[in-house]
Amino acid sequence: PSYQGYVSESSPVGTTISASSNLTAPLGIIALDNDIEESKDPLVTVTLDDLSTIFDITQTGITRYLRLLKPVDREKQMTYTFTMMASDGIQESMRVTVNILVIDANDNTPIFGEVSDTVEVFTDMQPGKTVLQVV
Ligand SMILES: [Ca+2]
Numbered sequence: 001p002s003y004q005g006y007v008s009e010s011s012p013v014g015t016t017i018s019a020s021s022n023l024t025a026p027l028g029i030i031a032l033d034n035d036i037e038e039s040k041d042p043l044v045t046v047t048l049d050d051l052s053t054i055f056d057i058t059q060t061g062i063t064r065y066l067r068l069l070k071p072v073d074r075e076k077q078m079t080y081t082f083t084m085m086a087s088d089g090i091q092e093s094m095r096v097t098v099n100i101l102v103i104d105a106n107d108n109t110p111i112f113g114e115v116s117d118t119v120e121v122f123t124d125m126q127p128g129k130t131v132l133q134v135v
């Protein structure tokens with residue numbers, strides 16, 4: 001089993017990871033303690049196996065939410081993958097994989113790409129053609 005989450009690179013620390021790329025609904029992680037009725041709060045601890053300096057998970061209720069602990073930058077790293085495990089103190093669940101995709105935000109200053117031989121570009125230029133492209 002695996003979960004797919006989304007977070008914008010412009011999100012402040014503490015932001016809840018979303019379930020979709022339009023960032024409208026939070027990603028809920030269901031943690032059930034099968035020893036008790038599902039309507040009760042399970043006494044389950046969910047642990048991230050790695051990347052626990054960047055993400056954490058809420059520890060109460062049946063539905064848990066992943067939160068951002070550190071700012072992320074899509075231009076540096078676009079996706080994060082980790083596994084996590086639920087424990088009731090005695091028994092441990094299977095591990096589930098979580099993939100988190102960092103959604104692009106307009107957070108970089110535009111720069112001009114390198115143009116070699118500008119003069120030739122101008123003389124050969126057709127009307128309406130772009131000379132310099134902002135990348
Ligand atoms: Ca960035």
Ligand SMILES: [Ca+2]
Nearest residue numbers: 104105106107
């Ligand atoms: Ca960006």
